[in-house]
Amino acid sequence: MRVLVAGAGATGGYFGGRLAQAGRDVTFLVRERRAARLASRGLRIRTPVGETRLTPQTIQSPAGAYDVVLVAVKSHALDTVTASLGPAIGGRTVIIPLLNGMRHLGTLTSAFGPEHVWGGLCMIHGTLDEHGDVVQMTGLHRLVFGPLDGGPDDRLDAVTTALTGAGFDSRASRHIVAEMWEKWVLLATLGAATTLMRGAIGAINAAPGGPEFLRALTAEVIAVATAAGHPPRPPARELLDATIASTEPTTSSMYRDLVAGLPVEADAIVGDLVTEAGRHGVPVPLLAAARANLAVYTDSRAT
Ligand SMILES: NC(=O)C1=CN([C@@H]2O[C@H](COP(=O)(O)OP(=O)(O)OC[C@H]3O[C@@H](n4cnc5c(N)ncnc54)[C@H](OP(=O)(O)O)[C@@H]3O)[C@@H](O)[C@H]2O)C=CC1
Numbered sequence: 001m002r003v004l005v006a007g008a009g010a011t012g013g014y015f016g017g018r019l020a021q022a023g024r025d026v027t028f029l030v031r032e033r034r035a036a037r038l039a040s041r042g043l044r045i046r047t048p049v050g051e052t053r054l055t056p057q058t059i060q061s062p063a064g065a066y067d068v069v070l071v072a073v074k075s076h077a078l079d080t081v082t083a084s085l086g087p088a089i090g091g092r093t094v095i096i097p098l099l100n101g102m103r104h105l106g107t108l109t110s111a112f113g114p115e116h117v118w119g120g121l122c123m124i125h126g127t128l129d130e131h132g133d134v135v136q137m138t139g140l141h142r143l144v145f146g147p148l149d150g151g152p153d154d155r156l157d158a159v160t161t162a163l164t165g166a167g168f169d170s171r172a173s174r175h176i177v178a179e180m181w182e183k184w185v186l187l188a189t190l191g192a193a194t195t196l197m198r199g200a201i202g203a204i205n206a207a208p209g210g211p212e213f214l215r216a217l218t219a220e221v222i223a224v225a226t227a228a229g230h231p232p233r234p235p236a237r238e239l240l241d242a243t244i245a246s247t248e249p250t251t252s253s254m255y256r257d258l259v260a261g262l263p264v265e266a267d268a269i270v271g272d273l274v275t276e277a278g279r280h281g282v283p284v285p286l287l288a289a290a291r292a293n294l295a296v297y298t299d300s301r302a303t
C-alpha cells in the first residue's frame, strides 16, 4: 500500500517515520524548506529510549494516487494542504486526518467526498526541536482510525495491515467519531487549562484553587460534548479524571506552541466547543475565558 503523509512535523514525522522504518511504502508531502531540511539531516526521531535516523521519500506536490493519505498538519494549514492533495486521491484512496478537533472532517469531506474520508486520531506528546528533528517526549504513541459511519468497508483490512505493527500502538475503530470526541474533550480541557494558566497540569494542581478550576473546566467541556450527543464513555471519563488530577508536568501541543510563540489552533480546539455550547445553551464561562485568552495571544502575534 502506498501511504502519503501530508506534513512531516511532530505527528506526521513520528507516525510516518515509524511506518517507513517498518518497511512500509511511505512518502511525505512537504514544503520546500522542510524538504531541504529532511534532505540534509534526514528524518530524525528522538524518543525516551533512543534516536532513529531515516532517509525519507519526499514530494512537494503529488503526481499520482495513494492508497492512504494521513493528514498531519495544523488546522490553519488545512485549506492549503487540501488544495494540494487532489492528484493524490484516486478512486479507493482513504484519507485519515490526525488533527485535533472535528471541524477538519467537514473541510476534507467537502473537498473529496465522504467515500474518501475516515476518522482518525493520534495520541502523542510530540514536538520538533530547534533542528527540526521529531521529539517523542513520552512513551505515548497511539493511532486510531476507521470509517466515519462505523460500517463495513472493503478497504479496512488492507489499511489496518498498512498502519499496524510498526512500533506504535495502532488499531482500527468502529466508533471513531465517539473516540474523536472523547479525545477532543481531553485535549480541549488540557489545552484550555494549560494555556489559560500558562503552566502544566501538575503546576495548576499545586496552586491554590487549581484543582477546583480544573474540575470546573472539565465539567463544562463534558457538558458541551454531552449536549452535542457525544458524552465521553466511562473509560474516557476515567482517563480525563486521572489526567486532570495529575501532579506530573503534563501539557498539550497547543500549550507547547503558545510557549514557543507559534500559531495555536484556538478555534479548532477551544472556539468550536464554545460555539457548540452556545448552540445548546450550555454555560461555559471558563472555556469562554480560555478562548478570549487565545484570541489575545493570536492578535498579539499579528502585531
Ligand atoms: N504534537 C502533538 O503532540 C500532537 C498534535 N496533534 C495534532 O496533530 C495535528 C498536527 O500537529 P503537529 O504534527 O504537532 O504539527 P507540526 O507543526 O509539528 O507539523 C505540521 C507540519 O505541517 C507542515 N505543513 C504545513 N502546511 C503544509 C503544506 N501546505 N504542505 C505540506 N506540509 C505542510 C509543516 O511544515 P512546514 O515546515 O513547511 O511549516 C509542519 O511540519 C494538529 O492538529 C495537532 O493538534 C495531535 C496529537 C498530539
Ligand SMILES: CC(C)(CO)C(=O)C(=O)O
Binding pocket: 100, 122, 123, 124, 125, 186, 187, 190, 251, 252, 253, 254
Ligand atoms: C491529548 C494530547 C495531549 C496527547 O495526544 C494531544 O493530543 C495534544 O497534545 O495535542
